[in-house]
Amino acid sequence: MTRPDTAPVRPGEELPLPALREALRGRVEGDVDQLTVEQFPGGFSNLTYLVRLGEGADAREYVLRRAPLGPVAAKAHDMPREYRLLERVHPVLPVAPEPVLLVEDTSVLGAPFYLMERRRGTVVRTKLPPEYAALPDAPRQLSEALADTLADLHAVDIDAAGLRDLGKPEGFNARQVEGWAGRWRRARTDDLPPPEELHDEDVIAWLLAHTPAESAHTLVHNDFKLDNLMLDPQDPAQVVALLDWEMTTVGDPLVDLGLTLTYWTMPEQPGREVSHVGANAPGFLSREDFLARYVARSGRDVSKVAWYEVLGHFKLAVIVQQIYARYRAGQTKDPRFAPLGQQAAWLIGEAWRRIQAAQDGVAQDGAAQP
Secondary structure: OOOOOOEOOOOOOOOOHHHHHHHHOOOOOOOHHHEEEEEOOOOOOOEEEEEEEOOHHHOEEEEEEEOOOOOOOOOOOOHHHHHHHHHHHOOOOOOOOOEEEEEOOHHHHOOOEEEEEOOOOEOOOOOOOHHHHOOOOHHHHHHHHHHHHHHHHHOOOOOOOOOHHHOOOOOHHHHHHHHHHHHHHHHOOOOOOOHHHHOHHHHHHHHHHOOOOOOOOEEEOOOOOHHHEEEEOOEEEEEEEEOOOOOOEEEOHHHHHHHHHHHHOOOOOOOOOOOOOOOOOOOOOOHHHHHHHHHHHHOOOOOOHHHHHHHHHHHHHHHHHHHHHHHHOOOOOOHHHOOHHHHHHHHHHHHHHHHHHHHHHHHHHOOOOO
């Protein structure tokens, strides 16, 4: 029987249970002879499963993560890197789950994978769950928890934790634009509007022309958003876990802030369920209040945040377009991916509108910064 937050494994994404059972035997706690697997239904990237060993009170549960099926971009979905990152982050930032076992032998599942501890809590996606609906202050509390956790992530001492070697922070912002521009061009499909209509090349040119120097060098989660937090079901102010560390590196913390604001301010998108959480929903922190909360906790200068928000929209467009390109090429059959091309185009349009708004602001008040 599946648990409330899991589902049966999707067709085509089943795991070879005999091989998995033998790979885990003697290496983790729990009865591997009573192994069962369910799937966590959220997310569009790595495949994430609930592995249960045994039954009853003595059963042990783990979360298994592996790369998506089919061809993936070079250096993407690197499970060994993610496992080793969590080994170092968990002791200094307890909201990061503890990794348990890394299996790099690709003969087991067809790709490296790892197990981490399972934490239990509430994940908020597009609407408040029933356990929060009766709490009138829940929207504000979880908004503040999101801003505070982002600031705490950026406060980790990367040198003391031995994390500086995760990336090359010098020149990080320029490499971000160049790297994501290359990924966009490789993933662009012929059913998108031409560049003169979509303005994707105009967005890239603007980002390159206005790239700021890094505001600081910190951990950067690179996919920090509300539904990557797990919250206490009885107390939405308490964070149980921060999930999905696959793209974490060291760079400019405001790159995280820009992407978080991209998610936080997003209204309805083509092909997606209307969101009833975030800056556009009653009771949640507005964009301005979210920024103020982050600044109060972190002490950071966010005067150039418009550039980081444009980058956030562009990065998210690239991510969903990469998934859509795999779907269109027949490398994955998941029907959830069918509208992602529309979403990518919408996000590029939002980035272009923000650029125009920033340029209008410069024209009106003479400000030198985007």
